[in-house]
Amino acid sequence: MSTIKFTEDHEWISVDGDIATVGITDYAQGQLGDVVFVELPEVGREVAKGDEAAVVESVKAASEVYAPLGGEIVEVNDVLDGAPATVNEDAEGAGWFVKLKLSDPSELDDLMDEAAYKSFVAGLD
Amino acid sequence: MGTTPTTANEEALLKTSLHALHVELGAKMVPFAGYEMPVQYKLGVMGEHNHTREKAGLFDVSHMGPAFLQVTDESLTGDAAHDAVAEAIETLVPGDIKGLKPGQMRYTQFLNPQGGIMDDLMVTRALDPDRQGTLFLVANAGMKESDFRHIEAKIGDRARLTRIDRDRSLLALQGPAAVNVLSRFVPEARDLSFMELCRVEIEGEPALITRSGYTGEDGYEICLMNSVAETFARKLLNETEVEPIGLGARDSLRLEAGLCLYGHDIDETTSPVEAALTWSIGKRRREEANFPGATRILKEITDGPSRKRVGIRPEGRGPAREGTQIVDASGKQIGIVTSGGFGPTADAPVAMGYVDAAHAKTGTAVTLVVRGKPRAAEIAAMPFIEKRYRK
Numbered sequence: 001m002s003t004i005k006f007t008e009d010h011e012w013i014s015v016d017g018d019i020a021t022v023g024i025t026d027y028a029q030g031q032l033g034d035v036v037f038v039e040l041p042e043v044g045r046e047v048a049k050g051d052e053a054a055v056v057e058s059v060k061a062a063s064e065v066y067a068p069l070g071g072e073i074v075e076v077n078d079v080l081d082g083a084p085a086t087v088n089e090d091a092e093g094a095g096w097f098v099k100l101k102l103s104d105p106s107e108l109d110d111l112m113d114e115a116a117y118k119s120f121v122a123g124l125d
Numbered sequence: 126m127g128t129t130p131t132t133a134n135e136e137a138l139l140k141t142s143l144h145a146l147h148v149e150l151g152a153k154m155v156p157f158a159g160y161e162m163p164v165q166y167k168l169g170v171m172g173e174h175n176h177t178r179e180k181a182g183l184f185d186v187s188h189m190g191p192a193f194l195q196v197t198d199e200s201l202t203g204d205a206a207h208d209a210v211a212e213a214i215e216t217l218v219p220g221d222i223k224g225l226k227p228g229q230m231r232y233t234q235f236l237n238p239q240g241g242i243m244d245d246l247m248v249t250r251a252l253d254p255d256r257q258g259t260l261f262l263v264a265n266a267g268m269k270e271s272d273f274r275h276i277e278a279k280i281g282d283r284a285r286l287t288r289i290d291r292d293r294s295l296l297a298l299q300g301p302a303a304v305n306v307l308s309r310f311v312p313e314a315r316d317l318s319f320m321e322l323c324r325v326e327i328e329g330e331p332a333l334i335t336r337s338g339y340t341g342e343d344g345y346e347i348c349l350m351n352s353v354a355e356t357f358a359r360k361l362l363n364e365t366e367v368e369p370i371g372l373g374a375r376d377s378l379r380l381e382a383g384l385c386l387y388g389h390d391i392d393e394t395t396s397p398v399e400a401a402l403t404w405s406i407g408k409r410r411r412e413e414a415n416f417p418g419a420t421r422i423l424k425e426i427t428d429g430p431s432r433k434r435v436g437i438r439p440e441g442r443g444p445a446r447e448g449t450q451i452v453d454a455s456g457k458q459i460g461i462v463t464s465g466g467f468g469p470t471a472d473a474p475v476a477m478g479y480v481d482a483a484h485a486k487t488g489t490a491v492t493l494v495v496r497g498k499p500r501a502a503e504i505a506a507m508p509f510i511e512k513r514y515r516k
């Protein structure tokens with residue numbers, strides 16, 4: 001069974017074994033507006049927690065996506081190359097960014113569960 | 126035209142007369158040039174951009190600086206009155222203001238003594254015979270206070286400035302359907318030519334409309350009394366073709382149209398020649414050489430400027446934003462991006478910026494340094510879209 005966690009930077013992390021799928025939340029895509037380009041990292045790159053892992057560009061602005069956890073990039077979502085709007089349409093599903101092989105799964109414990117993230121977002125408006 | 130956002134603390138932000146309407150329409154409000162303004166509504170930037178190109182968009186541009194400039198010598202009438210007020214403002218700008226026909230509008234710039242651009246503005250000659258000697262000016266929101274001080278300090282004895290930005294609102298209705306929409310309320314709108322003004326009544330109050338805008342589309346700018354602005358805006362928005370459009374789409378529309386944003390693409394360090402605005406410097410003005418910075422500007426016209434504002438098309442889909450370095454094949458910096466983003470109509474990233482003259486020719490291959498990585502790009506002709514102004 002997979003666990004879903006969230007960060008204060010509006011990323012979601014779905015963990016299955018030691019593989020974490022990472023994307024931005026529906027709240028985040030709503031704030032960004034229409035996504036026109038996503039720059040994804042190279043497969044095989046090692047990232048530490050907090051490293052820039054991707055850049056998501058809307059008509060208005062570019063926003064960095066930071067690695068929520070450390071690990072190795074094992075897959076990127078090539079769909080976003082031709083269809084970046086997938087991030088708007090299905091941010092927490094088909095619009096995922098990268099898959100990470102976690103170097104330290106215990107880092108997950110620091111992240112928010114869905115209820116905590118919901119109340120975090122509610123506090124922003 | 127268009128302006129740099131200035132930082133202002135939230136309590137001090139001004140509100141336009143349409144503020145409550147923006148909020149009611151679900152706008153996301155942001156500080157901009159001292160005003161709280163809508164950056165986008167429910168359609169979002171891309172939806173608003175596309176809607177404006179396809180149908181009609183309504184913009185609140187009441188933060189800008191409309192004013193009248195009127196000759197002080199009341200004994201003058203007709204062409205003599207116009208010539209006098211034109212001669213006064215021509216000491217500050219390089220545009221041919223004297224040569225405007227009644228009701229004609231022209232784009233020009235306030236220049237500093239070095240020929241740098243202090244602001245860009247629209248100047249329109251009064252249409253009616255009994256109003257000659259009056260010019261209608263519209264300056265940028267972020268610069269209007271300093272522009273008005275500049276006018277008063279330099280030509281206050283010859284012409285009286287009356288700012289009308291506090292009791293009047295400014296709306297822009299832009300897009301191919303703008304003509305049909307506005308004509309339903311203001312029949313005079315239909316036959317108005319591009320860059321011309323007419324005086325009309327809106328909701329029983331006097332108003333000015335010009336066939337102009339900053340999107341590359343046909344459309345109008347409407348200067349009307351605050352007391353009727355919201356009523357009229359609601360009527361326009363009730364028309365099926367019209368959606369409200371925020372500053373986000375205003376920026377992507379003007380960028381695709383190749384139009385400058387003051388504080389970004391032009392500023393006190395750039396001359397009109399460098400900024401590829403030489404077309405706006407009147408022939409007579411060049412011969413008379415009597416505008417601020419004329420020595421530098423005329424030399425740049427003759428010899429060519431050392432750098433030039435150009436359009437840039439990055440390869441691929443990723444935008445190159447303001448501040449992106451432009452380098453040549455050897456990695457030497459040859460310029461900088463001053464506006465950049467994704468053009469929804471161009472369906473590609475588009476940018477403008479300054480490059481050394483040797484690299485300014487359309488088709489020249491250049492490299493952009495985006496987040497430390499080289500990205501291929503090409504110097505491109507502007508506008509990035511086909512302009513559809515009314516001929």
